[in-house]
Amino acid sequence: DTGVSQDPRHKITKRGQNVTFRCDPISEHNRLYWYRQTLGQGPEFLTYFQNEAQLEKSRLLSDRFSAERPKGSFSTLEIQRTEQGDSAMYLCASSMGQEYQPQHFGDGTRLSIL
Amino acid sequence: AQSVSQHNHHVILSEAASLELGCNYSYGGTVNLFWYVQYPGQHLQLLLKYFSGDPLVKGIKGFEAEFIKSKFSFNLRKPSVQWSDTAEYFCAVTNNAGKSTFGDGTTLTVKP
Numbered sequence: 001d002t003g004v005s006q007d008p009r010h011k012i013t014k015r016g017q018n019v020t021f022r023c024d025p026i027s028e029h030n031r032l033y034w035y036r037q038t039l040g041q042g043p044e045f046l047t048y049f050q051n052e053a054q055l056e057k058s059r060l061l062s063d064r065f066s067a068e069r070p071k072g073s074f075s076t077l078e079i080q081r082t083e084q085g086d087s088a089m090y091l092c093a094s095s096m097g098q099e100y101q102p103q104h105f106g107d108g109t110r111l112s113i114l
Numbered sequence: 115a116q117s118v119s120q121h122n123h124h125v126i127l128s129e130a131a132s133l134e135l136g137c138n139y140s141y142g143g144t145v146n147l148f149w150y151v152q153y154p155g156q157h158l159q160l161l162l163k164y165f166s167g168d169p170l171v172k173g174i175k176g177f178e179a180e181f182i183k184s185k186f187s188f189n190l191r192k193p194s195v196q197w198s199d200t201a202e203y204f205c206a207v208t209n210n211a212g213k214s215t216f217g218d219g220t221t222l223t224v225k226p
Contacts, residue, residue, distance in 0.1 A: 042204050042217050056213050093158075100165035104160075
């Protein structure tokens, strides 16, 4: 178990720029989740994949956010035209394919918008 | 809508004190319940989970939680805390569509 890996660990960018984050899940896990977490809050669900299929997407996710998992392995989360309010920790988690299976979290990518 | 409420934002205890952290959820269907812990400088990790069977579940490091369906609660307990239990604790529910909702967390500080 090599754990969930996220890259980069930190990203600083100017407002209006596009950013992309990568997540490599645990290899045998077919579910992959993305969350956003701000200070004093719990992880906020953004979306999840079962293999390459995006099965659920938060209504809070605006059109500026998109996620892909093209081959059912790693995933990318892209934010277009970043805004100040996008500053947060972006967490990725993976799990086996049932809802009762626990999620294994990465260390997150901290996004700071200047 | 699915939601999770954790009653205590910050709890401060002395070593050997007993701990109970409250968690209530709102969802009309079947849920799978989890407690996760985040130690300082580390990522979130599973403490314990419930999805069926005995409503009293035991987790790592002496933690346990009781699912009370009638109260929509899943409170976390530990009879005697240690300094090393200082961490942030999150209650979470996952519904059968796979959507997960987390509470806002409880920061536990244990004084030696």
